[in-house]
Amino acid sequence: MWMFLGSDCMLFGALITTYQVYKGKSASGPTPHEIFDIPFTSVSTFVLLMSSLAMVLALAEIQRGNMRGMRVWLTATAALGMVFLSGQFYEFTSFVNEGLTISTNLYGSSFYTLTGFHGTHVSIGVLWLLAIVAMSLRGKITPASALSVEIAGLYWHFVDVVWIVIFTVVYLIQ
Amino acid sequence: MAAITHPGAATPAVEPAVHAHPRSYPGLLSWIATVDHKRIGLLYGISAFVLFIIGGLEALIIRLQLAVPLNHVIEPDVYNQLFTMHGTTMIFLFVMPMSVAFFNYIVPLQIGARDVAFPRLNAFSYWVFLFGALLLNLSFLFNSAPDTGWYGYANLTEKPYAVGQRVDFWLLGLQVLGVASLAGAFNFLVTIVNMRCPGMSLMRMPLFTWNTLVTSILLVLAFPVITVALILLMFDRFFGTNFYVTSHNGDPLLWQHLFWMFGHPEVYILILPAMGIISEVLPVAARKPIFGYPFVVYATCGIAFLGFGVWSHHMFTVGMGPVATAFFATATMLIAIPTGVKIFNWIGTLWGGSIRFTLPFLFAIGFVSMFIIGGLSGVMHASPPVDSQHNDTYFVIAHFHYVLFGGSVFGIFAGLYYWFPKFSGRMLGETLGKIHFWLMLIGFNLTFFPQHFLGVDGMARRTWTYGPEQGFSGWFGNPALGWNLVSTIGAYIMAISILTFIINVVVVLRQPKTAPADPWDGATLEWAIPSPPHAYNFGSQTVVYGRDPLWMEKYTTQGIAEHGSWMPRGTIGVAEAEIEAHADGRDPGAHIHMPGQSFFPFITAAGLALMAVGMVSDWSKLADTQFSVLTFMGIAWILIGIFGWTQEPV
Numbered sequence: 001m002w003m004f005l006g007s008d009c010m011l012f013g014a015l016i017t018t019y020q021v022y023k024g025k026s027a028s029g030p031t032p033h034e035i036f037d038i039p040f041t042s043v044s045t046f047v048l049l050m051s052s053l054a055m056v057l058a059l060a061e062i063q064r065g066n067m068r069g070m071r072v073w074l075t076a077t078a079a080l081g082m083v084f085l086s087g088q089f090y091e092f093t094s095f096v097n098e099g100l101t102i103s104t105n106l107y108g109s110s111f112y113t114l115t116g117f118h119g120t121h122v123s124i125g126v127l128w129l130l131a132i133v134a135m136s137l138r139g140k141i142t143p144a145s146a147l148s149v150e151i152a153g154l155y156w157h158f159v160d161v162v163w164i165v166i167f168t169v170v171y172l173i174q
Numbered sequence: 175m176a177a178i179t180h181p182g183a184a185t186p187a188v189e190p191a192v193h194a195h196p197r198s199y200p201g202l203l204s205w206i207a208t209v210d211h212k213r214i215g216l217l218y219g220i221s222a223f224v225l226f227i228i229g230g231l232e233a234l235i236i237r238l239q240l241a242v243p244l245n246h247v248i249e250p251d252v253y254n255q256l257f258t259m260h261g262t263t264m265i266f267l268f269v270m271p272m273s274v275a276f277f278n279y280i281v282p283l284q285i286g287a288r289d290v291a292f293p294r295l296n297a298f299s300y301w302v303f304l305f306g307a308l309l310l311n312l313s314f315l316f317n318s319a320p321d322t323g324w325y326g327y328a329n330l331t332e333k334p335y336a337v338g339q340r341v342d343f344w345l346l347g348l349q350v351l352g353v354a355s356l357a358g359a360f361n362f363l364v365t366i367v368n369m370r371c372p373g374m375s376l377m378r379m380p381l382f383t384w385n386t387l388v389t390s391i392l393l394v395l396a397f398p399v400i401t402v403a404l405i406l407l408m409f410d411r412f413f414g415t416n417f418y419v420t421s422h423n424g425d426p427l428l429w430q431h432l433f434w435m436f437g438h439p440e441v442y443i444l445i446l447p448a449m450g451i452i453s454e455v456l457p458v459a460a461r462k463p464i465f466g467y468p469f470v471v472y473a474t475c476g477i478a479f480l481g482f483g484v485w486s487h488h489m490f491t492v493g494m495g496p497v498a499t500a501f502f503a504t505a506t507m508l509i510a511i512p513t514g515v516k517i518f519n520w521i522g523t524l525w526g527g528s529i530r531f532t533l534p535f536l537f538a539i540g541f542v543s544m545f546i547i548g549g550l551s552g553v554m555h556a557s558p559p560v561d562s563q564h565n566d567t568y569f570v571i572a573h574f575h576y577v578l579f580g581g582s583v584f585g586i587f588a589g590l591y592y593w594f595p596k597f598s599g600r601m602l603g604e605t606l607g608k609i610h611f612w613l614m615l616i617g618f619n620l621t622f623f624p625q626h627f628l629g630v631d632g633m634a635r636r637t638w639t640y641g642p643e644q645g646f647s648g649w650f651g652n653p654a655l656g657w658n659l660v661s662t663i664g665a666y667i668m669a670i671s672i673l674t675f676i677i678n679v680v681v682v683l684r685q686p687k688t689a690p691a692d693p694w695d696g697a698t699l700e701w702a703i704p705s706p707p708h709a710y711n712f713g714s715q716t717v718v719y720g721r722d723p724l725w726m727e728k729y730t731t732q733g734i735a736e737h738g739s740w741m742p743r744g745t746i747g748v749a750e751a752e753i754e755a756h757a758d759g760r761d762p763g764a765h766i767h768m769p770g771q772s773f774f775p776f777i778t779a780a781g782l783a784l785m786a787v788g789m790v791s792d793w794s795k796l797a798d799t800q801f802s803v804l805t806f807m808g809i810a811w812i813l814i815g816i817f818g819w820t821q822e823p824v
Contacts, residue, residue, distance in 0.1 A: 003363050003394055007356060011398035014432060018406065018417070027423045103414030106423055113409060131820075 001151045012162050013130055015114045016169055022106040029112045035095055044087035045167050048106075048122075051080035052160045059079045065143040074149075078129040085148065088119050092171050096149050111170065118166060121159050128152055131160035186774035198771040207771035209293035210709060214300050215279030216597065221304055222272035228311070229263035230672065232256045237621075241662035243642040250638040254321035255340070257636060259310070261324030262344070265444065266351050267307045268378045269582050273447035274299070274358050274809040276589055277386045279597055283700035283707065284380045286371030286716040292817060293769040295357050301779030302354035309786055310347035313340065320344035323636060325437065326407070328418035328429035333411050334711065336793035339790055342411065345404045346786045352397050352404075353782065360395035362386055371699075373718040377471065378722075380698045381464060384471055385450025388478045392439045392446070395482070400436035403429055412800045427492060427631040434485035438495055442481045444578060445545075446474065448585025449516060452538045454590050456520055457533035458694050460527025463614040463722055466519045473519075488559040491565045499558050507555040513549060520633060532694065533607040537588035540615055544580025548573055551626065569629025575622045587614075587675070593693065599687030599705045606678035613675025624657035625675075633658075697722035772822060778815030784808030 007151050054077040092112070102112040132152060141148070149154030181755050199207050208214060236256050239247045248256070248813045278296065282289055290296050313319040320340045323333050329707075331341045370379065379387075406417040407429070416422035418429050457464045464470060486494060486502040494502075520542055551573040555561040564570055587610075594602050640646050647656025692701040702724055703711060705785025720726050735749065794803045 003360050007360075007394045007398050010395050011402060014399050014435075018402070018428065018432075019260035021428060025423045054457070075710035086728075102404075102409070103416070107414060109409065109417055113415070149747070 001154045005154065008158065008162075012114075012117070012165075015110075016165065017115060019110040019114050019170060020108050026105035026107045029108065030100045032107060032170075033109075035098060035100050036171055037091070037094075038085070038118060038174075040091065040172060041167065041171055044084055044091070045163065047080050047087065048084045048160050048163050049086065051077045052157055055082060055156045059113075059146070059149055059153050062143060062146045062149050067136055067141070069145070070141075070149065071136050074133050074136075075131050078126045080124045081129070083155075084120060085122055085126070088115065095170070114166060114170070118159070118162060121162070123161055125152075125156050128155070175706060185611050196251060197772070199771055204252070204771060206776050207297075207773050208599050209297050209769050209772060209775070210290070210294060211289050211293065212276045212597065212707065212709075213281050214279075214296050215275045217300050218303070218485070219275035221300075221307065222268050222275060223628055224446070225263055225267040225307060226272070227243055227672070228509055229260050229268055231776075232260040232263065234667070234669055236260060237662040237665040239638065240383075240640075241659050243640050243644075243647050243658075245639055251337075253316075253585050253635070253638040255319035257540060258320045258323055258344075259314075260382055262310065262320065262348075264578070265324065265440070266348065267310070269444050269578070269586070271303055271307075271524040273444075274355075276382075276447060276451065276586075276593070277358070277362055277389075278699060280593060281365065281383050281386050282369070283596075283703070283711060284383050284697050284698050285364065285366065285369060285374060287369040288711045288714060288766075289363050289769060291369060292361050292770050294775045295361050296775075296777055297605065297772070298775035299354045299358040299361065300614075301352060301776050302357070302782055305779055305783035305786075306347050306350035306354060309350060309670060309783065309790075310343060312345035313347075318343050318397040325433055326429075327433075328410075328426040329420065329424075331411075331429075332419060332684065333408055341407070344407055344789045345411075346789055349401065349408075350782060350786050352401055356392050356397050359390040359397075359448075362390045363535050366390075371716045374723075377468065378723075380518045381453035381467070381470060382447075382450035385446045385453070385474060385670065387444045388474050389450075392443050392478050392481065396436045396439035396443070399432055400440075403432035403436065403472065406432070427489075429491065430489050431485070434469050434488045435482075437488065438485040439478070439481045440478055441574075441577075444582050445585075446477070447591075448541065449474070451585045451589035451592070452520065452541050453516075454698065455534045455538040455592050456523050457722075457741050458592075458696050459532055459538065460524045462523055462527035463524030463697070464519065465525075467721060469515055470519050470575050476512035477509060477516075480512070484509055487556060487561070490561045503558050507553065517546060517549075532613065533590045533602065533604065534592035535586050536608070536611045537591060541584040541609065541810065542583055544576055544584060544615075544618070547575030548578075551576060564629060566634055567629040568625040568633045568635065570630060571623050571635060574623035577621070577623075579618055582612075583595055587611075588739070593691035593700075594682075595693045596700055596705050596707070598683065599689050600682045600685055601693060602682055603678050606681070609675060610671050610674040617664045617667030617671055618668075621661050621668060622664070624661050624664075628657050648733060675696065692724070693729075699723060702727075710768055713766075728740070757805065759802075769824065773821070774815050774819035774822060778812055778819060779806050781811030781813075783813050784811055 001029050027107075056069050058077060060074055076127035092115075099109075100108045101110055129152060131140060132149060175551050195209075198204065205213065205217070207536075208217075235248060236253065239245050239253060278290070310320075316339070318338055318340045319500075320326070320343060322341060323346070325340065329335060364378070366383060376384075380540060410417050410419065410424075416424040418424050418426050422427065432436040437730070453464055453470060456700070484502055484506045486498060487506040490499055511574060551569065555564040555570065555573065563639070590606060591602055593602070628646055631645055633640060633644070642648060642653035647653055647658055649655040687705070689705045691704050693705075699712075699716060699718070701705075702716075718726075726732075785805050786801040788805030788808050791802040791804055795801065796806065799805075
């Protein structure tokens with residue numbers, strides 16, 4: 001998983017670099033300054049951060065052998081992830097309504113590509129976590145499989161860290 | 175203290191099998207469901223070789239077209255498709271998968287393991303590669319083979335300028351192949367880090383395994399960058415973004431930076447496996463351990479690390495400005511240092527050795543000499559002013575063919591001759607092998623050395639033909655005679671040499687399996703087991719106490735004392751003898767649990783292929799999306815495959 005995350009770092013690195021390279025170069029169309037709703041996105045970011053906390057608690061539960069506790073916190077993690085994703089969805093639709101689509105200008109293109117890839121990573125993570133919950137309900141996950149939950153946790157924390165970088169670089173530093 | 179001990183060799187009464195009988199299918203199905211690294215290695219090797227022939231045929235047609243001025247063997251449009259596919263095929267569909275074939279077969283054997291860390295992921299990598307290769311070559315059937323060069327520069331690849339769907343086939347084929355490469359790289363990284371036998375620290379690993387490790391790290395870090403480059407191109411072509419379109423302030427140079435940020439580590443990915451093979455073959459042929467093992471390791475790591483800092487030497491002529499240009503020139507010249515260190519280590523290995531001129535050794539010497547020539551021409555255009563002369567001429571083609579063919583391909587053949595007995599149980603014929611070597615060496619040099627001259631004379635790359643007045647031909651007053659004709663003749667000599675190799679293989683495969691376990695007096699663990707190995711590789715856990723463990727076992731006094739006699743060449747290992755000796759007549763490996771066969775890697779790979787086909791297909795496009803319904807069927811199929819994969823009992 002660490003190797004995979006290293007690889008994924010390069011992927012997001014290239015996407016973030018593309019965004020940075022094209023910052024301020026859009027020929028026309030809305031600019032970040034006009035579009036972003038920083039308070040809303042901050043709440044979204046906080047939700048994702050809390051999901052990482054829930055993930056940590058889920059891992060602690062399975063390491064203590066408490067399978068029910070693990071399921072509760074994994075579901076909480078997934079739920080918070082889904083809240084984040086709904087926030088993204090709402091944000092994107094409102095941007096589109098304000099005239100920023102993926103093909104409007106360089107800002108739109110690089111922004112949606114970057115955050116779209118991130119959102120896809122979050123969605124895959126949510127599915128993964130729910131799959132673990134489902135397998136646990138069928139008895140396939142035991143305290144002995146704590147490692148597989150830890151690995152899912154690594155992925156989830158990575159996705160969260162990437163969002164923090166995106167939030168800082170794209171939203172906050174304009 | 176012996177070099178190799180076999181703890182648990184004194185096995186008590188045989189236990190009944192505690193695992194259910196593993197899944198196993200007959201005949202062809204067993205090949206589709208295989209998860210055995212040796213079988214997957216063979217599949218990769220055979221597929222890669224077939225694609226080598228296809229890429230070679232593409233080259234032969236190119237050379238025929240260029241043999242004389244104003245030739246018209248093929249149309250210019252076909253010519254563009256041929257050189258694009260020749261490059262793409264040779265790099266992505268031959269050298270890389272052939273290297274992976276060796277990684278697959280040899281690395282678990284060298285580290286004393288029974289398989290890789292993720293056997294089903296290994297099979298998945300192969301099937302995804304095969305489907306990617308088929309997708310790319312399928313394009314020929316639709317007159318849609320890519321024609322924009324193997325590096326697809328923007329914005330020639332954008333919709334208004336590129337013909338039809340050629341670029342779509344190219345970018346989807348590469349994305350699919352990228353998945354295969356990444357999956358394989360993760361597998362080998364985890365295998366090498368975690369599954370080495372006791373006593374094999376990193377600095378005691380065979381050098382081929384070291385090179386596999388470093389290549390895998392390069393793959394893992396470089397491929398995501400081309401993935402992004404291709405995604406941006408795909409979004410430009412499908413979703414109306416303008417990442418590379420100048421009219422909307424997009425920058426074609428972004429493509430070049432992203433592509434070469436992948437592209438330069440890629441060329442090290444292409445050469446390091448071959449260097450690993452050479453580091454195995456030369457010590458065994460010289461009967462002397464590699465000279466300066468730690469330096470070879472550090473140099474390899476140095477090459478990989480520095481390789482990420484030189485990418486813009488492919489862009490010296492685009493106008494990056496003096497600072498950037500100077501930086502990349504310096505970094506590029508620096509990278510010659512660790513490469514040179516390795517060459518000196520190889521020379522030092524041979525110096526004072528007792529050399530046997532075996533066939534693998536011939537090809538290894540071919541590698542070293544040809545690679546040096548390629549390296550020298552490379553270092554010439556590391557200088558930007560010189561590169562402004564060389565860029566986009568045949569001089570660059572000469573350079574990279576010397577390092578890629580003279581380097582990687584000679585290295586691959588060295589590995590094929592060296593390990594052929596291990597995986598087939600037969601030795602390749604000496605006479606045919608020598609004919610192959612000399613014809614290939616002569617043909618190769620006839621083909622590419624003159625291209626240095628053509629390059630500095632100004633002959634441009636990627637051009638369908640040339641005029642008789644341009645100075646590239648016209649010897650003795652005859653406009654047809656010139657270096658291009660020599661080069662074409664050389665290419666056909668190379669083709670004959672490859673034919674010789676194929677004949678050698680076909681003839682030898684009809685003979686019985688008489689090769690000994692250790693025909694070359696090898697130093698590493700793969701030579702301690704039968705040729706070909708049992709499905710389970712090693713009978714019991716091996717422990718090593720130093721580098722070149724098999725030499726330690728055979729030739730040190732401790733090794734001899736441990737086993738009571740000097741192990742003659744060809745004797746199977748002690749643990750094997752004990753496994754064979756179980757008197758109850760059962761299959762000796764019956765109590766060894768090996769991973770069961772599985773169809774899910776194939777199924778999931780097929781889903782990925784269907785998704786990619788859907789994205790180039792016009793058939794039944796789903797409203798509101800750009801894509802055929804096949805794309806979504808493919809995605810669903812992948813999810814089903816993954817679900818089955820995770821739920822399957824192991």
